[in-house]
Amino acid sequence: xxxxxxxxxxxxxxxxxxxxxxxxxxxxxxxxxxxxxxxxxxxxxxxxxxxxxxxxxxxxxxxxxxxxxxxxxxxxxxxxxxxxxxxxxxxxxxxxxxxxxxxxxxxxxxxxxxxxxxxxxxxxxxxxxxxxxxxxxxxxxxxxxxxxxxxxxxxxxxxxxxxxxxxxxxxxxxxxxxxxxxxxxxxxxxxxxxxxxxxxxxxxxxxxxxxxxxxxxxxxxxxxxxxxxxxxxxxxxxxxxxxxxxxxxxxxxxxxxxxxxxxxxxxxxxxxxxxxxxxxxxxxxxxxxxxxxxxxxxxxxxxxxxxxxxxxxxxxxxxxxxxxxxxxxxxxxxxxxxxxxxxxxxxxxxxxxxxxxxxxxxxxxxxxxxxxxxxxxxxxxxxxxxxxxxxxxxxxxxxxxxxxxxxxxxxxxxxxxxxxxxxxxxxxxxxxxxxxxxxxxxxxxxxxxxxxxxxxxxxxxxxxxxxxxxxxxxxxxxxxxxxxxxxxxxxxxxxxxxxxxxxxxxxx
Numbered sequence: 385x386x387x388x389x390x391x392x393x394x395x396x397x398x399x400x401x402x403x404x405x406x407x408x409x410x411x412x413x414x415x416x417x418x419x420x421x422x423x424x425x426x427x428x429x430x431x432x433x434x435x436x437x438x439x440x441x442x443x444x445x446x447x448x449x450x451x452x453x454x455x456x457x458x459x460x461x462x463x464x465x466x467x468x469x470x471x472x473x474x475x476x477x478x479x480x481x482x483x484x485x486x487x488x489x490x491x492x493x494x495x496x497x498x499x500x501x502x503x504x505x506x507x508x509x510x511x512x513x514x515x516x517x518x519x520x521x522x523x524x525x526x527x528x529x530x531x532x533x534x535x536x537x538x539x540x541x542x543x544x545x546x547x548x549x550x551x552x553x554x555x556x557x558x559x560x561x562x563x564x565x566x567x568x569x570x571x572x573x574x575x576x577x578x579x580x581x582x583x584x585x586x587x588x589x590x591x592x593x594x595x596x597x598x599x600x601x602x603x604x605x606x607x608x609x610x611x612x613x614x615x616x617x618x619x620x621x622x623x624x625x626x627x628x629x630x631x632x633x634x635x636x637x638x639x640x641x642x643x644x645x646x647x648x649x650x651x652x653x654x655x656x657x658x659x660x661x662x663x664x665x666x667x668x669x670x671x672x673x674x675x676x677x678x679x680x681x682x683x684x685x686x687x688x689x690x691x692x693x694x695x696x697x698x699x700x701x702x703x704x705x706x707x708x709x710x711x712x713x714x715x716x717x718x719x720x721x722x723x724x725x726x727x728x729x730x731x732x733x734x735x736x737x738x739x740x741x742x743x744x745x746x747x748x749x750x751x752x753x754x755x756x757x758x759x760x761x762x763x764x765x766x767x768x769x770x771x772x773x774x775x776x777x778x779x780x781x782x783x784x785x786x787x788x789x790x791x792x793x794x795x796x797x798x799x800x801x802x803x804x805x806x807x808x809x810x811x812x813x814x815x816x817x818x819x820x821x822x823x824x825x826x827x828x829x830x831x832x833x834x835x836x837x838x839x840x841x842x843x844x845x846x847x848x849x850x851x852x853x854x855x856x857x858x859x860x861x862x863x864x865x866x867x868x869x870x871x872x873x874x875x876x877x878x879x880x881x882x883x884x885x886x887x888x889x890x891x892x
Contacts, residue, residue: 390742390762392717392780398423399518400476400506403526403609405438406556406585411470413460415453415488416478417444430786431557440464444481453484454491461495461503471590473499474522476506502590504529516608516692517720519556523585524612527593531620534594541598548647548654549579551599551617553625554610555586560695560779561793562586565605568792572630576643576656584613597621601646605629605794607694607721624649630794631698632706632802633664633671663796670799673807674706682810683708688749690715690737690759691778695793697728699758699777702802704732709806712752713737715745742766753861756809761785771860775809841867843878850883865890 397414401423404412414421421441428437442460444453461473475492488505496503507525508518534540550573555566566583573580581599582588596602602617602625604610614625624646630639637660644656664671673679687709689700696716703709714729715737716722722738729736737748746766749757757767757774761782767774776785777793792798843851854862869886870878 390780392740392742392760392762394515395479396508396510396513396515396518397476397478397506399513399515399520400474400508400522401427401439402515402556402558403519403522403585404472404474404476404506406587407472407526408587408589409468409470410438410472410474410590411464411468412439412474412476413457413464414439414441414476414478415444415457415481416441417480420478420480427557430783432786432788438468438470444484453481453486454494457488457491458495458498461491462498465495465499465501465503470501472502472504472526474504474506474526476508477510479510482510502529516718519609520612523554523609524616526590527584527596527613528616530590530593531596531617539594541595543598544600544650545579545581545598547579548577548650548652549581549599550643551581551596551602552583553602553604553613554606554608555583556609557586558779559606559609560692560777560781560785561787561791564787564790564792565794565798567790568795568797569603569605569630571797572795575659576640577654578643578647597623599623600650600652601626601643603643605694606692607724608692608718629694629698631695631798632702633668633674633796633799634705635698635701636795636799637664668796668799670706670796670803673803674708678807679707682807684710685756685810686710686712686752686754688713688715688752688754688757688759688763689733689777690717690745690757690763692716693718693721693725695778697725698793699802699806700729700732702799703758703806707803707806710734712754713748715739715748750864753864756806758806758809770864773809775805777805841870841876841878844880846880847878847883850880 401412401414404410405427424437424439427433440460442457461475464473475488477488492503492505506522508521552569555562566586570580582592582596596617602614602623604614604625604627606629607627611627617623618625626639626642626646628635628639628642630636640656640660644654647654687703689696689703689711693716696714700711700714704711711733713735714733716725717740719738719740725738726736737745739745742762745763749766750770754772757763757772758777759774760778760780761776762780764774764776791801793802851859851863866878866883866886869889870882875882
């Protein structure tokens with residue numbers, strides 16, 4: 385475990401709760417002390433849920449510490465089974481309650497004797513995995529449990545659906561634009577004549593998981609959640625899966641061509657080339673925009689990309705391959721997926737950063753001085769401090785990244801939304817300059833603290849006033865060059881004289 389000021393991915397139990405609360409009529413019991421039970425509030429607020437989040441905290445208190453948790457946990461499971469009548473109850477500890485090292489598997493067995501629904505312990509090591517890994521494992525565990533249960537009872541359906549069909553795996557609550565992406569994928573599959581067999585876990589019933597095997601193939605749009613379930617279905621039921629994320633014009637076309645190949649290998653007869661060509665040239669505006677004068681004005685500009693594996697890779701490819709923008713750094717906080725990430729982005733960026741240390745990413749951004757950042761809300765805050773615009777492309781996210789309007793990131797409409805995000809991020813970087821040229825209202829004070837912890841230089845009042853006179857679009861660079869000059873010479877205060885000396889030193 386590591387204490388952190390900011391975390392890119394939450395603790396493991398958050399991932400398990402995301403999966404459990406995504407299914408219909410599934411309840412989660414969280415074995416946790418007070419303070420670990422913030423998931424309900426977070427989900428209700430961000431997803432704007434009308435109903436109560438189906439998660440109950442079985443609180444670890446002094447009585448539990450004195451005589452153990454078994455009676456309390458079992459009572460809570462049985463009580464919720466009677467009150468809610470869920471199809472499944474998932475019990476999860478938190479990293480805090482795991483310290484007690486109790487036999488929760490035995491608690492589940494005891495509770496199952498009295499419960500009418502199914503009871504399951506989330507089989508996740510809370511000290512070794514984060515939110516995303518735990519979500520992937522919990523989804524895989526639930527899929528395996530119900531398919532094996534159906535197999536034992538002889539309830540597995542025979543054969544495939546008559547028409548080509550797909551399971552879309554990995555759409556969850558609290559996912560970045562997941563609800564919009566789900567709608568766009570439904571539309572895309574309908575255009576291709578592909579039936580939706582199941583979408584899991586969001587809105588799915590666990591008793592319908594036995595029908596997963598009827599689909600011709602599985603689609604896993606996000607690398608973080610869904611691969612374990614898809615690989616299990618491939619190994620046990622010979623179901624092919626496609627894990628190409630359809631973000632951007634090029635990758636969407638590649639995903640559709642792979643779907644075409646998989647369907648035709650199973651006796652289908654489909655050809656999506658005309659559809660791809662029509663969407664690319666006439667329907668989506670993204671391909672047209674990439675050839676327009678607006679996009680050409682972005683050519684060669686520097687950008688930093690950072691996020692989860694799926695979105696960071698997709699945006700890096702779109703920036704470099706479709707828009708001609710120089711990605712000076714691409715990075716991810718999914719350290720467990722580092723090899724795949726490097727393989728995907730190495731030819732599209734100058735530098736790769738694999739880290740979950742927010743300070744390290746902030747320092748890299750300050751050093752590289754990009755024209756725009758595409759990252760999480762953490763990078764957005766870094767950008768504010770450095771006066772560099774940031775487009776949010778991945779979690780962690782704020783409520784502003786749960787839009788009420790329709791904003792998918794996948795498919796051809798998603799390509800349009802991403803183009804808007806990219807273009808607006810760059811153009812916003814000129815606003816301070818234009819406001820100053822036309823006598824605007826730019827009253828922002830220069831930021832005196834750097835990103836690194838060692839950035840502790842003081843600015844005199846005269847130096848601050850002089851810095852504020854510098855046009856906004858280069859003010860951050862002047863500030864950093866001045867501080868670098870002072871630090872190299874052991875100075876702890878920035879005066880007007882130091883500013884002028886730094887200016888002469890860089891030949892400006």
